[in-house]
Amino acid sequence: MIMPLPWFLALLLLLSSLLSARGESYAAISCRKHTASLVDFGGVGDGKTSNTEVFKRAVANLSGHAEDGGAQLVVPAGKWLTGSFNLTSHFTLYLEKDATILASQDESEWPHVAILPSYGIGRDAPGGRFGSLIFGTNLTDVVITGNNGTIDGQGTYWWDKFKKEELNLTRPYIIEFMYSDQVQIAHVTLVDSPSWFVHPIYSSNIFVQGVTILAPVNSPNTDGINPDSCTNVRIEDCYIVSGDDCIAIKSGWDQYGIKFGMPTKHVSIRRLTCISPDSAAIALGSEMSGGIQDVRVETTSAINTESVVRIKTAPGRGGYVKDIFVKGLLLKTIKYVFWITSNYNSHPPGYDPNALPVIQGINYRDVVAENVTQSARLEGIKEDPFTGICISNVDIRLSEKPKELQWNCTDIAGVTSNVTPEACDLLPEKKPAIDCPFPTDRLPIEDVEMKLCPVPQNVR
Numbered sequence: 001m002i003m004p005l006p007w008f009l010a011l012l013l014l015l016s017s018l019l020s021a022r023g024e025s026y027a028a029i030s031c032r033k034h035t036a037s038l039v040d041f042g043g044v045g046d047g048k049t050s051n052t053e054v055f056k057r058a059v060a061n062l063s064g065h066a067e068d069g070g071a072q073l074v075v076p077a078g079k080w081l082t083g084s085f086n087l088t089s090h091f092t093l094y095l096e097k098d099a100t101i102l103a104s105q106d107e108s109e110w111p112h113v114a115i116l117p118s119y120g121i122g123r124d125a126p127g128g129r130f131g132s133l134i135f136g137t138n139l140t141d142v143v144i145t146g147n148n149g150t151i152d153g154q155g156t157y158w159w160d161k162f163k164k165e166e167l168n169l170t171r172p173y174i175i176e177f178m179y180s181d182q183v184q185i186a187h188v189t190l191v192d193s194p195s196w197f198v199h200p201i202y203s204s205n206i207f208v209q210g211v212t213i214l215a216p217v218n219s220p221n222t223d224g225i226n227p228d229s230c231t232n233v234r235i236e237d238c239y240i241v242s243g244d245d246c247i248a249i250k251s252g253w254d255q256y257g258i259k260f261g262m263p264t265k266h267v268s269i270r271r272l273t274c275i276s277p278d279s280a281a282i283a284l285g286s287e288m289s290g291g292i293q294d295v296r297v298e299t300t301s302a303i304n305t306e307s308v309v310r311i312k313t314a315p316g317r318g319g320y321v322k323d324i325f326v327k328g329l330l331l332k333t334i335k336y337v338f339w340i341t342s343n344y345n346s347h348p349p350g351y352d353p354n355a356l357p358v359i360q361g362i363n364y365r366d367v368v369a370e371n372v373t374q375s376a377r378l379e380g381i382k383e384d385p386f387t388g389i390c391i392s393n394v395d396i397r398l399s400e401k402p403k404e405l406q407w408n409c410t411d412i413a414g415v416t417s418n419v420t421p422e423a424c425d426l427l428p429e430k431k432p433a434i435d436c437p438f439p440t441d442r443l444p445i446e447d448v449e450m451k452l453c454p455v456p457q458n459v460r
């Protein structure tokens, strides 16, 4: 005989399902013992009052807990205008669902900071740089997360100045970490960055998870996530619409990058969705002079995007791009499915044109693409051919007006297997068929498990 549930049990079940639907916990690399709200430090979330000093005060205060379980700063629902501020170690910035951090358009709210040693000069202008909105240097164990709150760079101001060539410093980024270890950016939405969105540099153990990045597709240099001279990077479940590369892996610019000599290596990218009509889903370069090695891309989708996993280099860049593994691409409306560029000539003054890059071991497999203009544009350098290119199990459907020459290959060497349309002579078909390599081991960072931390409650 089936008994009806007692009313209190039913209520209890309902309550607990409501609570878990609200998410009582969030996943992070570390949980924190102490919690405070921006309001505790005098924050005003009206979208007009500047909170720059409030953020600085809050971080300075909470840094006192670093040796005692760490602290999280909750940004409650509201619009919190601020200029640049710095984070501290063993710290979490937690954005509630309807919280928006609004970047100030008042230049006096942005410090001037030194040029990056691996770049030598500024990217936008020869002078210095504006500090990023949220910056950290020489930190360990820092988290930026929440219940999908927003950080809005209000980039229109900077894009206009950039286009009118009125800037004498390089534009700020939304988030930058330097010389840091154990950094996580997760479950937040980032919009309209003045320039790049997320820039970890000279850092290790970087997690970017469940991040939505949105910028107009014609906005200048709004790259999504740019790991730069970093080791152990895990990027997963991100959705990016931008005016430049959704992800760009870098390691310094020409003679400065060669001298600094710090590669980016051991990068895992999974479940990325990218829309970027004039750029790549994932670029390797163009600043690759410190080297890029061991990048693994899986299960990635690009729609209305110019190219997919693209190498950008040129004589003068030196360095290397090697051991790149791509597996599982689902593509729609793509100009070039495979693109390697050897004349990406934007150089700083005084570069060495004889510094040739080494491009070696570039593997792509399991690719389905439709509405494609040209299957492949693969250019090496005459006295420096790009070798070890492997492309297997590829099904490309062409657009209504495709290029006549589908595979344009020069100064490269490698193989293909089971690709349509048929590849160029420089990539002969392997018989019997093969799968291009993809590592069977896992990167240690892929196996790092997140902790479940209690969602901060009743913080105002």
Ligand SMILES: *[C@@H]1O[C@H](CO)[C@@H](O)[C@H](O)[C@H]1NC(C)=O
Residues within 6 Å of the ligand: 040, 041, 061, 064
């Ligand atoms: C800041 O830190 C001090 C201890 O160093 C503490 O007494 C104070 O309550 C903290 N909070 C605020 C809002 O200032």
Ligand SMILES: *[C@@H]1O[C@H](CO)[C@@H](O)[C@H](O)[C@H]1NC(C)=O
Residues within 6 Å of the ligand: 084, 085, 086, 111, 112, 113, 114, 131, 135, 137
């Ligand atoms: C953040 O730290 C950097 C490096 O120490 C410094 O140059 C910059 O002025 C700081 N920014 C703010 C807003 O205090």
Ligand SMILES: *[C@@H]1O[C@H](CO)[C@@H](O)[C@H](O)[C@H]1NC(C)=O
Residues within 6 Å of the ligand: 137, 138, 179
């Ligand atoms: C940060 O670390 C770098 C590299 O170890 C070091 O050169 C620099 O002096 C450090 N900066 C600070 C502010 O500690």
Ligand SMILES: *[C@@H]1O[C@H](CO)[C@@H](O)[C@H](O)[C@H]1NC(C)=O
Residues within 6 Å of the ligand: 148, 189, 212
């Ligand atoms: C987060 O917010 C963005 C922007 O509103 C939205 O597109 C995205 O789907 C949201 N993500 C989640 C997991 O709710």
Ligand SMILES: *[C@@H]1O[C@H](CO)[C@@H](O)[C@H](O)[C@H]1NC(C)=O
Residues within 6 Å of the ligand: 127, 166, 168, 169
């Ligand atoms: C940069 O430009 C600002 C105003 O646009 C000006 O005040 C400043 O003096 C300039 N700095 C240099 C180094 O030219």
Ligand SMILES: *[C@@H]1O[C@H](CO)[C@@H](O)[C@H](O)[C@H]1NC(C)=O
Residues within 6 Å of the ligand: 333, 371, 373, 399
């Ligand atoms: C195919 O791609 C072209 C651009 O090459 C685009 O204009 C068109 O809308 C796309 N068609 C479909 C069905 O997505």
Ligand SMILES: *[C@@H]1O[C@H](CO)[C@@H](O)[C@H](O)[C@H]1NC(C)=O
Residues within 6 Å of the ligand: 378, 379, 405, 408, 409, 410
């Ligand atoms: C093929 O690529 C080479 C250089 O990479 C270029 O010069 C040539 O114009 C291309 N050919 C066609 C037909 O697109």
